[in-house]
Each structure stands twice: as structure tokens, then as C-alpha cells.
Amino acid sequence: MTGKRRKLDYDFAQEVLEVTEPEQYRAIGDATRQRIISLLTERAATTSQLAEALGQPKGSVGHHLKVLESAGLIRVVRTRQVRALTEKYYGRTARLFMFSDMDESEATEPFMFFRQAMNEYVDPDPEGPEAGGWSTLRHARIPAEKAQEFYEKVLELADEFAEYESMPRERVYGFVAGVYLTDLPELPEESE
Numbered sequence: 263m264t265g266k267r268r269k270l271d272y273d274f275a276q277e278v279l280e281v282t283e284p285e286q287y288r289a290i291g292d293a294t295r296q297r298i299i300s301l302l303t304e305r306a307a308t309t310s311q312l313a314e315a316l317g318q319p320k321g322s323v324g325h326h327l328k329v330l331e332s333a334g335l336i337r338v339v340r341t342r343q344v345r346a347l348t349e350k351y352y353g354r355t356a357r358l359f360m361f362s363d364m365d366e367s368e369a370t371e372p373f374m375f376f377r378q379a380m381n382e383y384v385d386p387d388p389e390g391p392e393a394g395g396w397s398t399l400r401h402a403r404i405p406a407e408k409a410q411e412f413y414e415k416v417l418e419l420a421d422e423f424a425e426y427e428s429m430p431r432e433r434v435y436g437f438v439a440g441v442y443l444t445d446l447p448e449l450p451e452e453s454e
Contacts, residue, residue: 272306272339272353279334279356289333290359293381294318295326299335299354304428306339306351327352335359358421379438401446413441 281287289295298312307315313323330336331352339353402408416439423437 270305270353272351274353274357275337275355277356278358278360280360281335283333286333286335287361289329289335292326292329294322295330297382298323298326298330299359302336302352302354303424306353308349308351310349312352376438376440379436382436401444403448409441409443416441 281290290299294316297316301307301312301315309320309324309327312327313320316323327336331338335355336352337355338350340351342349342351404412420437420439
């Protein structure tokens with residue numbers, strides 16, 4: 263693959279944040295907050311900038327920022343004096359959020375990333391130059407260790423996808439993948 267490595271206008275407090283607290287899961291489980299976190303992957307932003315990008319009132323976005331900040335998922339990365347006010351720029355606390363297993367009563371649904379991807383997906387103009395979505399689904403009857411090994415490869419690919427430098431005026435593409443246990447039955451032995 264070709265492309266430039268993404269360079270942010272702020273430093274992450276840490277490379278990876280393991281999301282384990284119910285408060286963090288609740289904070290990230292909201293569609294607007296997911297979009298805020300995604301936008302902050304590109305660069306630090308103010309409440310006003312985020313409100314404009316999301317098409318929502320500043321008060322509503324400010325509320326979501328407080329929830330994310332309280333959960334330790336974002337932080338103020340710099341400030342700027344504008345007349346008599348101090349403008350705050352928010353950024354993510356980590357480049358990557360890793361989600362740990364939680365008790366079912368505490369966690370949001372396990373496929374929230376797929377739901378987010380479905381909510382973000384837009385049909386491309388069939389006459390336009392943008393490519394549409396590409397997807398595939400496969401099943402494999404393998405041991406748990408192999409599933410874990412494959413998941414680690416998927417994470418590497420996801421990291422590679424996310425490392426590209428953001429290009430102004432280009433469309434945003436998403437990448438979602440998962441390895442999950444299914445309830446697909448096994449075919450009975452074939453009789454001769």
C-alpha cells in the first residue's frame with residue numbers, strides 16, 4: 263500500500279487505552295460520541311468545530327464532550343485565547359481503544375462497531391467517481407487459538423488502514439472487521 267503515515271496536531275497521552283469501565287462503554291456506545299471520537303482521530307477540534315461538522319448545536323456537542331472527557335476517552339490538548347474566552351481543543355487520550363470483555367450487564371452490545379458502520383454507510387452515486395463499499399463474510403471451523411491469531415492479523419490491517427494521512431476534501435472510508443463465535447451447526451456425518 264502507498265500513502266503517508268498520519269501525523270496528528272497533538273500527542274496522545276498513551277498509545278493504547280484498554281476500555282474496561284462501564285462508564286467508558288456507556289460513553290462510547292452513543293452514535294454522536296462515536297462520531298466525535300472518529301473526528302478527533304484526524305486532528306484536535308473545538309466544540310464549535312465539532313458542532314459545525316456534525317450539524318448539531320454547540321450545547322449538545324458540549325454535553326457529549328463532557329461525557330467523553332469524564333470517561334477518560336478525550337482530553338483538552340491545547341487552549342487558545344479568543345477575545346475574553348478560552349477556546350479548548352479536544353483530542354483523544356489514546357490512538358487506539360482496546361475493548362476488554364465485560365460482564366453482559368455492564369457492556370454495550372458486542373457489535374457496536376458494526377452498528378456504527380451500518381449507520382455511517384452511504385450509498386455512492388452510481389455515476390460518481392467514488393467507490394462503494396466492499397464487504398465479505400466467511401466462516402471457518404477452527405480452534406480458538408487460530409481465531410485469536412487471525413484477529414491479531416486483522417488488528418494489524420486495521421492499524422495500517424488508519425495510519426494514512428488525512429487528505430482534505432477526500433471522502434472518509436471506514437474499515438470494520440471482527441472475529442466472532444457463531445452458533446452455526448455442524449453437518450451430520452455423511453452416510454455411505
